[in-house]
Structures are given as C-alpha cells and as structure tokens.
Amino acid sequence: MRRRRLKAWLVICILGIIVLVTRLAQIQLVSTESFSKHGINLLEGSVSQRTQEMVIDNGRGNFLDRSGKPLIYESIPVLILFPFLNHLEWPVEEVASVIGVSERKILESLDEADGPIAFGNPEPYLLSKHEMAAINKLKIPGVFAVERKYPLSDTQAEQLIGITGENPKLLEERYGDKEFSPRTLVGLSGLEKSFDEFLVGEGKTKLVYHVDGIGSPLFGINVKYSEPANPFYPINIKTTIDKDLQELAENLVDKHQVKNGGLVLLDIESNNILAMVSRPHLNRKNPFGDLGVENQMLKQHIPGSVFKTVVAAAAIDYGLALPSRTFNCSENIYGDEDPNFQHGELDFTQSFARSCNRTFADLAKELKAKDAEMMDEYAEKLSLIGSVGWKGSVFHTEDFRQLPDENLGRVFKSEEARYDNNYVALSAIGQHEVRVTPLAIANMMATIARGGDKQMVRVVESVEYHNGSKVFGFDQSKLPGDTISPFTAQKLQKLLREVVVDEEGTGRWFKELPYSVAGKSGTAETGILKDGKQNHNKWFAGYFPYENPKYALVTVNLGVHSDQGGINPLFAEMVKEIYNFDQEN
Missing domain, CATH: 3.90.1310.10 (Penicillin-binding protein 2a (Domain 2))
Structure with missing residues (x-):
C-alpha cells in the first residue's frame, strides 16, 4: 500500500515536472514574441525590465509649414x-x-x-x-x-493634419511585409493617414543603459546611443499651410465663437491651402466619440444662396440674364408674397447682389426646360461636384489623394427631383438636396477669380528627406472636365463685386475693408429644429483684392439660429488681418 502511494506521488511529481518544463520551453523558446492570448512579446518585456531609456525622437515624420516651420513636433x-x-x-x-x-x-x-x-x-x-x-x-x-x-502644445489645423495611434492590426494590414514594432504609431485620420506610408517610423532614436534589480548600472556606466540605420529618416511633409496665417485664423474662429464650422483660405495663384480651421475642437482623449475628428471643411453641407452663383453662370451662358429683364422680388419662389423681403422689381444684377430667391428659382426652371441636367453641369464646371483636392500618381500608387476624406458635392440626390419644378426652385437657392463642401466653394471662388482656370487644391507641396532633399513634389495640376469661359467668369466677377458695392447688397458690410472684396452670402435652412427654432448654415464666400485677386476665403457657421452666429464679422476681421499680414511681410 505504501509502495503504491509512493509510485502515485512519483508519477504526480514527474507529470508536474513535465508540465513545468513544457511551460518553460513555451516561454523561453516557442512563444517568445507572442505569449498568451494577449500576444505579449516576452523578449521585449525582458529587455525593458533590465534597461532604462530616454527616447530622443519617436521616428515618425513631421509636418512643416510652407516656410519650413514645424507644425506637429x-x-x-x-x-x-x-x-x-x-x-x-x-x-x-x-x-x-x-x-x-x-x-x-x-x-x-x-x-x-x-x-x-x-x-x-x-x-x-x-x-x-x-x-x-x-x-x-x-x-x-x-x-x-x-x-x-x-509635440507642440498648440497644434494647429488639427483635423486637417489628423491623429495617430498604436494599432497593431492596422499596422499589419498596411505593412504586413515589413518589420515594425507593434507599438509603431500609424495615421488614423487626415494627412497623418493619407501620408502614413511616408511618415511611419523607421525606429526610435534613444539613449539606453542596462540596470540591475535596484536600478544600478549592470554593465558599467556606458550609455548607448541608438538610432535608425537610415540617416535620411524621419521624413518631413512640407505643407502649403502658412503657420502665422493658420494661427491667426484659429484665434479669430474662436474669438467669434464658431462652435461648428470654420474657414478655408486659398492662395489663388497656386491654389494652395494657406489656412484651414474646423470646429468643434478635436478631443484627443476620445477623438472618434464626437464630431471633433471630422474636418467640417471637407464635409458636405447645405450652402444656401452661395449656390446661386452656379445658376447665374448658366443663365449668363444661355442668354437668360438680359439687362432689361426684371423679376418680382417681393414674391417667394412659389409666387406668393414674401413675408420677409419686399425688394420690388429687380434686374438680374440687383437680384444677385440682394440675393432674390424668386429670380433664381425662375431662372432654374427655365434652364431645366432646356436641359434637366443643366445645374449639375454648371456645378461641375465650377468644381462643386467631385473632389477638388490634389490626386494623381505617386510612385506605385496611381490614384493617390492628398485629402481622401473629402466629400463629393451634389445638386440632386434623387432623379425625380431633377424634373420637379418645386424641387428645382429649391435647389436653385441651395436648398433641398444640394450639398457642397466649404473647400469646393473656396475653389469655385478661386476659379472665378482666375477667369475660369479650374485647378486642383494642394495642401502638401513635397515630401522631403530629413536632410531637406526632395523625395516627391506635387505639381500644380488642372482639374479635369469642362469649366466656365473667361467671358462668363468676368460676368460672375462683376456680380460678386456688386454684392459688396450695392447699397442693399448682402455683402455691403465689407465695403470699407482695406482689401476690396467680391463674394456671395448664403443662409441655408437645415431642417433641424433647436429650441423650437429653425437652424441655419451661415456662409460668406469670396475673394480679394478684387482688382488683383490673391486670396479666396470661405467662412461658415453651421446649425445656428437665424438671429445668432452671424459670419460676416469673422470674414471681415480675417480680411483685415490678412491685409496687415501682407503689409508686414
């Protein structure tokens, strides 16, 4: 009996030793880089226990403004x-x-x-x-x-540049054939995402030394300097952003209490983005839990009367905008008395300057009778339909897009609306199913200011090695498709200027600015009630100086009450500050 017990204990001990040896072999030899269901790298853990390090550079590339100033780090x-x-x-x-x-x-x-x-x-x-x-x-x-x-404490253009994070699954999906640490940062949104292949870190630069159990040097007091083998990294992405103008724009948007909206500033000659601000602010602790990670300047919104520019272009080309023709601007788009506006009889130019809904509803229905796709055609000519951000071939990628999160605009969502006079009338004043992005509207203004020259919008000039030499440059490129004629562009330029100089024009507040402004206002009903009141998107889009166009600017405040959130003060102050900026530079 006793011998039997001893044999049993002996078997148990042997089995226990076998289990322990097997477990030890798993830890030491088999699952060294992916232990347990959590995929723990035991080798890294072992090294980290006996080393202390100071990371000098995380290895990820940086973003620079157009003059080389850092935007992130x-x-x-x-x-x-x-x-x-x-x-x-x-x-x-x-x-x-x-x-x-x-x-x-x-x-x-x-x-x-x-x-x-x-x-x-x-x-x-x-x-x-x-x-x-x-x-x-x-x-x-x-x-x-x-x-x-x-990292800079006051990161600007945060939605445009985007965010990064540790995501081993996404890292493997993008770079499965490359060896990266699971803790390598990857781009999750914005330019960080679109340029991730250039930015992803080749390895950290750090100071390292080995320690014993109480933190004393293990192999003497030598500290090792460790850096990636490639001296050309990390890469820099040189953007078109002007850091000073961007900071100025950020401050003004907050000063004027824009909670949802922002602005876009383009350089008309190069069609580069100089500044882009989106609100609400990015919540870095929970970026995907609210709208903060979305760039509202790249999202489609209801434009209101800014869209009348499209109808005006078509009316000019088809001879509907005769100087002798007048419209009853005391009536709404349905021919009923307008309770809000009693402008009386206005000609085409006055109708545009004072934003008469009846005029453009009538014109749109006449255009529809000629061709039901007329408004789509002219919206595309003015870059409101389709993407406007730079796209083209970059090394092995044939359809690389600088702004992949950019929404595509539209006039009609349903085919039946295109043939319905009531829906056509609503669409003519930028309501119903019309949706456009602020960036596209800025590009429309720049296109008109250039006389119909339709170009892609750039936000990145080049990708550069760490030593400043160029990896790839993004050339100025035309947008594909038809555009308006120089004659039509000239007519639109005069209409946009009338908005400001007409004594009752919707942009008369900008008459005394240091730069002469041409532009168009817009107030769109969103259909969303808040506190029992109708919410509106409020816009002003334009360019300046009128005589020698240099900047296109769009300001927008989204989802505000009719008696709140006016956007004109923001546009006006931005023009003044840009004028001061130009005088100093």
Whole structure:
C-alpha cells in the first residue's frame, strides 16, 4: 500500500515536472514574441525590465509649414540626466555652472527620478548651442545635451493634419511585409493617414543603459546611443499651410465663437491651402466619440444662396440674364408674397447682389426646360461636384489623394427631383438636396477669380528627406472636365463685386475693408429644429483684392439660429488681418 502511494506521488511529481518544463520551453523558446492570448512579446518585456531609456525622437515624420516651420513636433535642446548618477561622485557643480542653476536643483530633480529625465520642471530647461557644446565637452557619463523632439502644445489645423495611434492590426494590414514594432504609431485620420506610408517610423532614436534589480548600472556606466540605420529618416511633409496665417485664423474662429464650422483660405495663384480651421475642437482623449475628428471643411453641407452663383453662370451662358429683364422680388419662389423681403422689381444684377430667391428659382426652371441636367453641369464646371483636392500618381500608387476624406458635392440626390419644378426652385437657392463642401466653394471662388482656370487644391507641396532633399513634389495640376469661359467668369466677377458695392447688397458690410472684396452670402435652412427654432448654415464666400485677386476665403457657421452666429464679422476681421499680414511681410 505504501509502495503504491509512493509510485502515485512519483508519477504526480514527474507529470508536474513535465508540465513545468513544457511551460518553460513555451516561454523561453516557442512563444517568445507572442505569449498568451494577449500576444505579449516576452523578449521585449525582458529587455525593458533590465534597461532604462530616454527616447530622443519617436521616428515618425513631421509636418512643416510652407516656410519650413514645424507644425506637429519641435526639437528642443535639453539636458538629459540618468538616475545612476545618484550612486556616483560626479562634477555636478560644473554642469550647474554651465547652465546657470544651483547644484541643489539638479540633484533634487535626480533624486526624484525613477528613469532618465530631461532637466526642468514642469517644462524642460532649454539650452543654448554654447551650453550644449560646453556640457558635451565635459564627457560626464549619464549627462547629455541633445535635441529632443517634443509635440507642440498648440497644434494647429488639427483635423486637417489628423491623429495617430498604436494599432497593431492596422499596422499589419498596411505593412504586413515589413518589420515594425507593434507599438509603431500609424495615421488614423487626415494627412497623418493619407501620408502614413511616408511618415511611419523607421525606429526610435534613444539613449539606453542596462540596470540591475535596484536600478544600478549592470554593465558599467556606458550609455548607448541608438538610432535608425537610415540617416535620411524621419521624413518631413512640407505643407502649403502658412503657420502665422493658420494661427491667426484659429484665434479669430474662436474669438467669434464658431462652435461648428470654420474657414478655408486659398492662395489663388497656386491654389494652395494657406489656412484651414474646423470646429468643434478635436478631443484627443476620445477623438472618434464626437464630431471633433471630422474636418467640417471637407464635409458636405447645405450652402444656401452661395449656390446661386452656379445658376447665374448658366443663365449668363444661355442668354437668360438680359439687362432689361426684371423679376418680382417681393414674391417667394412659389409666387406668393414674401413675408420677409419686399425688394420690388429687380434686374438680374440687383437680384444677385440682394440675393432674390424668386429670380433664381425662375431662372432654374427655365434652364431645366432646356436641359434637366443643366445645374449639375454648371456645378461641375465650377468644381462643386467631385473632389477638388490634389490626386494623381505617386510612385506605385496611381490614384493617390492628398485629402481622401473629402466629400463629393451634389445638386440632386434623387432623379425625380431633377424634373420637379418645386424641387428645382429649391435647389436653385441651395436648398433641398444640394450639398457642397466649404473647400469646393473656396475653389469655385478661386476659379472665378482666375477667369475660369479650374485647378486642383494642394495642401502638401513635397515630401522631403530629413536632410531637406526632395523625395516627391506635387505639381500644380488642372482639374479635369469642362469649366466656365473667361467671358462668363468676368460676368460672375462683376456680380460678386456688386454684392459688396450695392447699397442693399448682402455683402455691403465689407465695403470699407482695406482689401476690396467680391463674394456671395448664403443662409441655408437645415431642417433641424433647436429650441423650437429653425437652424441655419451661415456662409460668406469670396475673394480679394478684387482688382488683383490673391486670396479666396470661405467662412461658415453651421446649425445656428437665424438671429445668432452671424459670419460676416469673422470674414471681415480675417480680411483685415490678412491685409496687415501682407503689409508686414
């Protein structure tokens, strides 16, 4: 009996040893890089337990403005201190003397550290080039003066540039054939997403040293400097954004309390985006939980009377805008008395300047009788239908798009609406199923200002290596398809100017600005009631100076009450600030 028990215990012990050996083999030999259902990399974990590191550069590329100023990260010269200095006698007084601080401050910061630190609290202490050189000349182990990459605290154009995050599944989907750490950042939205293949990190630059169980140096006090093997990385994406104008635009949008909306500013000659602001603000803690991650300047919205520009272009070409012709602008689009506006009889030019709905409803129905697809055709000629962002071949990608999140505009959603006079009348004044993006409207204004020259909108000029040499450049390109004639563009230019100079024009508030403005207002009913009141999208789109066009600007406030959220003050102040900017530069 006793022998039987011993045999049983012996079998149990042997089985236990086999289980332990098997488990140990799994940990040490088999599942070293993907242990358990969580896919834990045991090798990385083991290394991280016995190393301490200070990341100098996360390896991901940066975005620059048109003059080379950083938009996401900046490199700051800082003093790096390693905690093993607490166990050594080292010339702290010499370091303190170089940077002009007390020895006590340096030692206190080290005493509280559980890993390498950038000296300074709460912000890192910025070194001069002279201080950097003097510190590194001392050659003190564990003391380094380096340029470390930090995210900018006031990131601008946040929706346009987009966000990044750790997403191993997405990383594998995009780059399955390449070896990247699972913690590599990938672009999730905006330019970070569209240019991710250029930006994705080749590896971190870091200072590393090995420690024992209590944090003391394991292999002496040597610190290893580790960086990617390719000196041309990280890549820089040089955008067309002007950082100063972007900051100015961001501040003005917030000053005028635009909660949902924003602005787009284009350079007319190059058709480059100089500034783009979208609200609401991006919530980086929960970016996909609200509208903040969406760029409202690339989303389709109801444009209201801004769309009358399309009808005007078609009416000019088809001889419906005769100077002698008048319209009853005391009536609404259905021929009933208008309770809000009693303009009386107006000609075509006055109708456009004062935004008479009846005129453009009548014209649209006459155009429909000629061709039911007339408004679609002219909306496309003026770049409101289809994408306007730069697209073309980039290396192995034939249809690369700088702005892949850009919505496509439309006039009619349903085919039956195209043949219904009531729906046609509503569409003529930018209501019903008409949807356009603010970027497309800005491009329409730029196209008119250039005399009908329809171009793609660029937001990135080039992709550059870390040393500044060019990887790829994005040339100025025409938008495909028909456009308006120079004659029609000239007529539209005069109409847009009349909006401002007419004593009752909807843009008369801009008459005294330092730059002469041409443009069109829009107030669209959204069909959404808030507090029992109808909500509106409020627009002003235009270009300036009128005599020598340089900028196209669109401002929009979305979903506001009729007696709130006026957009004219924002447009006016932006024009003034741009004028001041030009005088100073």
